[in-house]
Amino acid sequence: MSTKIEPVIKWSGSKGKVASSIATLFPQKISGRYFEPFVGGGALLPYKGLATIGLAGDIIPELIGIWNCIKSSPGVVASEYEVRWSSLQENGYLEYYKIRDSFNNNRDPLDLLFLTRTCVNGLVRFNKKGDFNNSLHHTRPGINPSEFRKICYQWSTYIQKVEFVVDDYRNTLHSTMNGDVVFLDPPYGGTKGRYQPTNFDLSAFFNELDRLNSIGAKWILTFDGIAGSREYNTQVPRDLYQTFLPLPTGNSPFTKLMNAGIDAVVESVYLNFQPGPESIRKFAENTRQDSSIFTNLRM
Ligand SMILES: C[S@@+](CC[C@H](N)C(=O)[O-])C[C@H]1O[C@@H](n2cnc3c(N)ncnc32)[C@H](O)[C@@H]1O
Structure with a gap:
């Protein structure tokens, strides 16, 4: 599958724009x-068709x-979106803030879904209390409900075995x-910490990579990167991975949000195995990089 799939x-932090490139490395x-x-x-997720069963986790309930709603009831998800979307068109921007308050009080996942589709630059942000705090994107109406319905059904098929x-x-990795x-x-x-509170413990994460190496599970990690002149330079210890590849991902949504100009971002892909030459060739082609640069980078 190489065509871009609508989220x-x-x-x-979505990998939507580069998912098909990363998938060439599976x-x-x-x-x-x-x-x-x-x-x-x-x-x-749509690219994991190679594997029969998947397990996906996140700390945000x-x-x-x-x-789980998209998996079991795509029609309900689409209809719930349509109700909120129509209300926003009819009643104006205050409707967005009603839905945001409702989410922060009742934690209805379908309120959150609507907020992710209509907030400024699609940036999902929670404050320290765990409340969603991004504003309405005034100049974008949010995806049309009939278009969204198609996407819900499409994704439901991708995730039936997840x-x-x-x-x-x-x-999740246990x-x-x-x-x-x-x-x-x-x-x-x-x-x-810039868009949601998190105390991510890197040394515990590196220990987990080490554990995956010792049991023979293969992993692909996207990590860190360079945004304009700012380098997010947390390095993965060299003994943990076999292959490193640069991944240009476009522009930084953080700098867009903060009106600080647009930075070009290059992220890093680390793998604990070596993809075959055909995979590397496709990755280079998809990411518009010259595959010869990978010869020096890979080991
Ligand atoms: C960069 S985003 C993943 C984006 C995803 N690949 C996509 O394409 O949309 C990182 C995710 O990790 C989750 N997360 C943060 N800490 C976590 C933890 N300790 N365990 C599991 N998930 C965590 C966050 O809630 C967030 O959804």
Whole structure:
């Protein structure tokens, strides 16, 4: 699958724009299961068709609530979106803030879904209390309900064999075995705390990578990066991975939000295995990079 897939959940840090490029790096055959322990907006989920069963987790319960609704009842998700969207068109911007208050009081996942689709730059932000605090994107009406309905049904088919859990990534990965494949997209060191409170413990994360190495699970990690002149330079210890590839991802939504000009972002992809030459060629082509630069970078 190489065409761009419209997201069903808009999520901060989404890999939507680069999902098809990252997917070229998946092993050609996955004998085990597919794990995605930082699922967020799940941009890679449609590509895990290679594996029969998947397990996806996140620490935000309402996000997992959205995923479970899309999986079991895409029509309900679409209709609930339509009710809120029509109300916003009819009653104006205050409707958005009513829905935001309602979410912060009742934690209805379908309120959150609507907020992610209509907030400023699609940036999902929670304050220290855990309340959603981004504003309405006044100049964008939010996706048309009939278009959104199609996307809900489409995604529901992608995720039928995925189990979604509310859990810390280490618990989600607890049952990984030799032959399983893991895609890891943790909150970034350089941007952490800027759009949602998180105390991400990097040394515990590196220990988990080490554990996955020792049991023979394959992993692909997107991490850190360079945004303009600012370098998010948390390095992954060299003994943990076999391959490093730069991944240009476009512009930084954080600088857009803060009106601080537009930065070009290059993220990093680390793998604990070496993809075949054909995978590297496709990755280079998709990301518009010259594949010869990878020869020096890979080991
Ligand atoms: C960069 S986002 C993932 C984006 C996703 N790949 C996508 O395409 O939309 C990181 C996610 O990790 C989740 N997260 C943060 N700390 C976590 C933890 N300790 N365990 C599991 N998930 C966590 C966040 O809630 C967030 O949804």
